[in-house]
Amino acid sequence: MIAPPLRQRVGRKLRLMANSVLLASSPQVTCNLCGWQGRRFVDDEWHPRATCPRCGSQVRHRLLAAALTEHPGLRAETMFGQRAALHVAPEKMVGSLVQKYTQSYQTADFNRANVDLRLDITQMSAIADGSYGVFIACDVLEHVSDDRQALREIYRVLAPGGWGIFTVPQEDHRQETLEDPNIQTPADREKHYGQWDHVRLYGADFSGRLEEAGFTVTVVDEQSFPPETVARYVLFPPALSPHPLATNYRKVFFAQKP
């Protein structure tokens, strides 16, 4: 093979250098919750380059936002309409997004004081049947002893056609949820469930618990979006966590009450 002329080689090298300078200075990732743009997100305890430095959004929050704004079957305008939304263990950046779509937005928590309602989601007797159009609980159910009872209650307080929006940590490739009554101490929970205050480790069968409660389930993950959307919003961890209990494959569960 004959080497290309020197001028051609130098020209190609200059173009490559110019491209890499451009890549280094232009934003490559965008937070679809707060609008932050930059070369990369920052590291957190579990994943490198997956957390927004401005609002703290993680993959699950940005998947949720992408579902509400870009998924053809789950448009926020139709999901929320003018219906009331209840957000438990509320994340500020998710709340800000939701409030663009609904006039009636309330927050709730079991422990926190700076919310509208103090609530045990397994016993919401103060809330009438069918009160809400949307109920959001991201990474909440893994803390709740009787999650099936919580799901029955959420189903009850939703109006027909209403939506529960859920995320839970799921161990990579685990099928059956691990829930062992012998695992009780914080140290054991951390060892087996991945965090001291988690009461189970969900598997792929989480969808089944939603269906048991009566919901019709739509699952959203990175495969629900074009690759350029996944890359721009970082809807999948840029590097997999090597921790054996990490949730590398995040999903958002949209559960509709028929």
Ligand SMILES: [Zn+2]
């Ligand atoms: Zn952000």
